[in-house]
Amino acid sequence: MELYLPIAELSVNWPTLVLLGAAVGFVSGLFGIGGGFLMGPFLVFLGIPPTVAVASQASHVVASSTSGVLSYSSRGAVDYRMGGLMALGGVAGAFLGVEFFRYLRLIGQADLVVALSYLLFLGSVGLLMLHESLQQILRRRRGEIPPRKERRRPLWLYGLPWKMRFPRSGLYISAIPPFALGAFVGVLSAIMGVGGGFILVPVMLYVLRMKAGVVVGTSLFQIIITTAVTTVLQAGRNQTVDVVLSTLLLLGGVIGAQYGARWSGRFRAEELRAVLALIILLVGVQMGLELFVRPSDIFALAPGIDR
Amino acid sequence: MIQALPPEPPAIVAPPPESAATSQQLRVAAALTDARVQVDQSFRGASIVLYGAVFNPTDQPVDVVVVVRGPDAPLRLVKKIRTWGVWLNSRPVLFEGAPGFYMTASTRPLPDIAPFGQLRRLSVGVDHLRINAPEERRSVTRYGVRDVVVSRLGEDYLDWRRAVIRLKEAAQLYRSDPEGVRFVDQGLFRAEVELPATAPTGAYYAEVWVFQDGEAKGVSNLTLTVEKVGLERDIYEFAHRRPWTYGVLTVLLAALMGCAASRLLRRE
Numbered sequence: 001m002e003l004y005l006p007i008a009e010l011s012v013n014w015p016t017l018v019l020l021g022a023a024v025g026f027v028s029g030l031f032g033i034g035g036g037f038l039m040g041p042f043l044v045f046l047g048i049p050p051t052v053a054v055a056s057q058a059s060h061v062v063a064s065s066t067s068g069v070l071s072y073s074s075r076g077a078v079d080y081r082m083g084g085l086m087a088l089g090g091v092a093g094a095f096l097g098v099e100f101f102r103y104l105r106l107i108g109q110a111d112l113v114v115a116l117s118y119l120l121f122l123g124s125v126g127l128l129m130l131h132e133s134l135q136q137i138l139r140r141r142r143g144e145i146p147p148r149k150e151r152r153r154p155l156w157l158y159g160l161p162w163k164m165r166f167p168r169s170g171l172y173i174s175a176i177p178p179f180a181l182g183a184f185v186g187v188l189s190a191i192m193g194v195g196g197g198f199i200l201v202p203v204m205l206y207v208l209r210m211k212a213g214v215v216v217g218t219s220l221f222q223i224i225i226t227t228a229v230t231t232v233l234q235a236g237r238n239q240t241v242d243v244v245l246s247t248l249l250l251l252g253g254v255i256g257a258q259y260g261a262r263w264s265g266r267f268r269a270e271e272l273r274a275v276l277a278l279i280i281l282l283v284g285v286q287m288g289l290e291l292f293v294r295p296s297d298i299f300a301l302a303p304g305i306d307r
Numbered sequence: 308m309i310q311a312l313p314p315e316p317p318a319i320v321a322p323p324p325e326s327a328a329t330s331q332q333l334r335v336a337a338a339l340t341d342a343r344v345q346v347d348q349s350f351r352g353a354s355i356v357l358y359g360a361v362f363n364p365t366d367q368p369v370d371v372v373v374v375v376r377g378p379d380a381p382l383r384l385v386k387k388i389r390t391w392g393v394w395l396n397s398r399p400v401l402f403e404g405a406p407g408f409y410m411t412a413s414t415r416p417l418p419d420i421a422p423f424g425q426l427r428r429l430s431v432g433v434d435h436l437r438i439n440a441p442e443e444r445r446s447v448t449r450y451g452v453r454d455v456v457v458s459r460l461g462e463d464y465l466d467w468r469r470a471v472i473r474l475k476e477a478a479q480l481y482r483s484d485p486e487g488v489r490f491v492d493q494g495l496f497r498a499e500v501e502l503p504a505t506a507p508t509g510a511y512y513a514e515v516w517v518f519q520d521g522e523a524k525g526v527s528n529l530t531l532t533v534e535k536v537g538l539e540r541d542i543y544e545f546a547h548r549r550p551w552t553y554g555v556l557t558v559l560l561a562a563l564m565g566c567a568a569s570r571l572l573r574r575e
Contacts, residue, residue, distance in 0.1 A: 004348050254567075
């Protein structure tokens with residue numbers, strides 16, 4: 001039942017990892033997210049070095065997103081023009097992020113920045129989602145009609161140069177915001193090992209105001225390219241990608257995602273969002289907590305020494 | 308005429324048979340049941356038995372100390388410092404070359420076997436381990452990062468040193484077992500070397516010391532190799548020799564599995 005991971009250089013109980021992959025896959029299928037933000041903390045908890053965990057789970061995100069994009073693509077729900085532009089930004093961001101992560105490891109601050117990013121991004125996104133979904137649930141309970149969505153688009157987005165047409169998204173906007181969004185998510189994917197769907201989707205919906213039908217497919221498409229590049233960069237620059245670890249996670253993830261997707265039809269969208277918001281918030285707080293709790297040992301080995 | 312000369316005396320007088328002299332000396336011989344530890348996919352650590360014999364011509368009791376050192380590797384340590392209520396990392400301190408694995412096993416607690424100075428000189432025991440750190444504080448530019456403190460000695464050096472040992476002990480990479488060497492018969496002893504799954508690969512050196520009256524009377528040196536074999540070795544070497552190809556292949560594998568999953572999903 002034990003399997004030795006060649007890059008992480010330790011032996012793990014492989015059924016645990018397959019189960020973890022399945023559980024995260026189930027959650028990701030249920031909520032339509034990548035699930036990288038859940039996987040990372042659990043892997044670290046199981047004793048996998050954080051640098052290996054972050055780099056190896058990126059390829060898990062590639063696999064789960066690939067199967068997602070294929071099904072969205074067959075329905076014509078992927079805006080390749082928009083996704084490609086964002087992916088371009090994502091690749092630039094991934095380059096920056098991997099180098100930044102390398103520098104952080106050298107100065108011994110990688111775990112601090114990872115914890116801070118989890119606290120900051122998961123905490124804020126979780127709070128916003130929770131607020132929005134609870135409001136919706138309350139409104140439905142009271143039998144109120146949902147207020148008309150605001151159709152006005154933020155003006156500052158439209159004053160920018162290099163305008164492009166995105167017919168599938170129903171947009172005619174500057175190329176700068178999608179590129180910048182992609183780059184930002186690329187940096188996050190290198191530092192946190194996440195796909196970044198939890199940030200991409202709300203921004204695409206509420207800030208860029210793309211057509212709702214193409215948002216998830218397009219974000220998945222951008223995530224595939226960004227995380228694929230991140231994986232290659234992590235392998236090339238840091239040698240921290242463990243193919244055995246990622247394959248184990250994939251095996252469970254593929255099966256879990258199937259069941260998750262089947263179950264998702266049984267719940268209301270806003271209830272699912274509220275639960276997801278709670279999970280995101282919990283993970284963010286949990287990861288951030290280590291910054292405030294007195295550590296059991298005030299000395300720690302800094303991982304990632306280079307030759 | 309030449310024949311008339313008496314035979315020349317031999318240049319060197321042959322020494323008397325050696326066995327008579329050495330049998331009066333304390334000696335130790337030892338061997339490992341396994342000099343190669345192979346790390347494959349089922350590796351969960353290894354337990355190697357070291358056995359040996361002490362030839363003790365005297366009546367005085369002897370002590371045996373087994374020291375096993377793994378390959379040295381640089382090690383970086385950070386200290387958490389509380390700043391504005393948040394625990395932050397200090398700049399890492401680099402210890403140039405602490406053994407990746409270190410264990411001692413002995414017949415009695417080390418301080419009872421030999422005095423402090425003796426143990427320190429031989430570098431026997433976790434407390435006397437040489438963790439190479441330059442004696443003065445200096446900041447250097449390393450890997451393009453400025454102000455890396457190579458060593459910060461001074462009054463808190465001992466704290467840092469102790470922390471290295473404590474953390475390594477917690478990971479079961481450093482260990483001292485005061486009852487790890489057992490005499491099974493007269494002069495015959497055995498000790499167990501427990502390698503955890505996280506033990507680094509490389510060359511290990513084992514020293515078997517025999518002490519009498521607080522002095523080292525003899526030593527036997529052994530080597531042990533821990534190496535990855537089979538698929539584990541191939542993957543590790545591939546990932547380090549051709550990291551870019553490895554990365555691309557990993558991504559392709561992941562994408563393929565994703566495709567396969569979606570095919571299966573659609574069929575159902």
